[in-house]
Amino acid sequence: MTSIKEDEKKEIPEIIHDPQTNSTYQRLRFFGKGGFAKCYEIQDIATNQIYAGKIVSKKLMVKSSQKEKMSQEISIHRSLQHKHVVGFHSFFEDSLNIYIVLELCKRRSMMELHKRRKAITEPETRFYMHQILLGVQYLHSRRIIHRDLKLGNLFLDDDLHVKIGDFGLAAKIEYEGERKRTLCGTPNYIAPEILTRDGHSFEVDIWSLGCIMYTLMVGRPPFETSTLRDTYKRIKQCEYREGISLALQALSGPWQEIGSRYAQAVVNNNTINQRYRIPSSLRKPAISMIGLQLQAKPSQRPSVDKLLQHEFFSSGIMPAALPLSCLTTAPRTD
Numbered sequence: 001m002t003s004i005k006e007d008e009k010k011e012i013p014e015i016i017h018d019p020q021t022n023s024t025y026q027r028l029r030f031f032g033k034g035g036f037a038k039c040y041e042i043q044d045i046a047t048n049q050i051y052a053g054k055i056v057s058k059k060l061m062v063k064s065s066q067k068e069k070m071s072q073e074i075s076i077h078r079s080l081q082h083k084h085v086v087g088f089h090s091f092f093e094d095s096l097n098i099y100i101v102l103e104l105c106k107r108r109s110m111m112e113l114h115k116r117r118k119a120i121t122e123p124e125t126r127f128y129m130h131q132i133l134l135g136v137q138y139l140h141s142r143r144i145i146h147r148d149l150k151l152g153n154l155f156l157d158d159d160l161h162v163k164i165g166d167f168g169l170a171a172k173i174e175y176e177g178e179r180k181r182t183l184c185g186t187p188n189y190i191a192p193e194i195l196t197r198d199g200h201s202f203e204v205d206i207w208s209l210g211c212i213m214y215t216l217m218v219g220r221p222p223f224e225t226s227t228l229r230d231t232y233k234r235i236k237q238c239e240y241r242e243g244i245s246l247a248l249q250a251l252s253g254p255w256q257e258i259g260s261r262y263a264q265a266v267v268n269n270n271t272i273n274q275r276y277r278i279p280s281s282l283r284k285p286a287i288s289m290i291g292l293q294l295q296a297k298p299s300q301r302p303s304v305d306k307l308l309q310h311e312f313f314s315s316g317i318m319p320a321a322l323p324l325s326c327l328t329t330a331p332r333t334d
């Protein structure tokens with residue numbers, strides 16, 4: 001059970017009052033923490049409505065840069081409203097903390113789904129990736145880059161609809177062609193251009209989407225190693241963990257036809273790269289879409305609009321809904 005020290009609990013009151021809306025919340029279950037924030041289940045005692053409350057201790061917000069980051073997160077998130085973005089209810093502060101009241105997603109995040117299921121089926125990947133892409137399409141249309149898209153920030157409601165959350169590393173592109181040079185934080189699925197400090201923009205989210213799709217379909221992240229240093233080295237060399245990279249590189253560029261036969265060979269007989277296990281269930285459209293997203297050169301990665309038109313979405317079943325049993329076991333495909 002993740003518990004926090006008794007004295008810390010005193011700094012986060014059991015009963016929290018928002019003077020602006022005159023709402024009073026009861027603090028319930030502790031969900032988890034990250035950075036300076038802790039997340040609790042909170043309930044509005046007048047309406048009984050349940051929310052996810054992100055609570056940041058002011059004691060920890062000593063540097064102006066930390067306060068700046070917090071207000072940037074709030075300013076960006078409160079400006080958003082979309083079915084695949086976590087709802088922003090309100091925010092307020094008292095002498096001890098800053099409180100952000102957010103939509104509760106009862107089925108937690110896709111990280112828990114991944115931990116329980118490992119590789120999910122292609123139809124399920126289509127179902128989730130389509131929603132995530134619609135959410136990112138909305139963000140990019142409002143010139144917002146999320147910069148930390150990962151399974152733990154993709155929350156699930158009772159219908160297994162995806163809601164993009166945690167705008168703690170998000171940024172607004174202020175003018176056409178702007179390349180961000182700084183990022184205070186460590187994205188999980190970090191793109192190579194952030195590591196090499198070449199300036200970055202919307203393409204970093206496309207890279208993260210490729211890491212997400214790869215992890216969902218293969219059952220583990222594409223660049224995972226035993227140390228962060230080695231993972232970063234692989235990302236910079238854009239060398240995948242699976243032999244799939246050879247297939248992907250063959251698939252893009254002029255050797256499309258030969259590449260696709262080669263890719264199929266790599267996927268089907270696994271003999272070319274004994275060192276790597278490539279699930280033969282991964283078919284060409286999925287390999288192609290992952291490869292397009294995980295290209296080292298940002299300018300070669302397709303936009304979200306392009307990805308939504310990829311043949312991956314028309315090359316097999318797109319479930320209209322998924323049963324909650326998919327959180328624990330693969331759906332029947334007959």
Ligand SMILES: COc1cc(C(=O)NC2CCN(C)CC2)ccc1Nc1cc2c(cn1)c(C)nn2-c1cc(Cl)cc(-c2ccccc2C(N)=O)c1
Nearest residue numbers: 001002031032033034037039052102104105106108165166
């Ligand atoms: C019923 O709904 C939920 C149950 C549980 C649950 O049962 N967890 C159990 C895990 C095992 N332990 C022993 C007991 C608790 C987790 C998340 C839920 N739902 C939920 C969580 C949400 C949101 C919406 N809905 C939103 C929006 N943000 N968070 C959230 C969650 C977490 Cl763990 C951390 C952070 C978080 C904290 C600090 C910095 C950043 C972040 C951040 N990722 O935004 C945020």
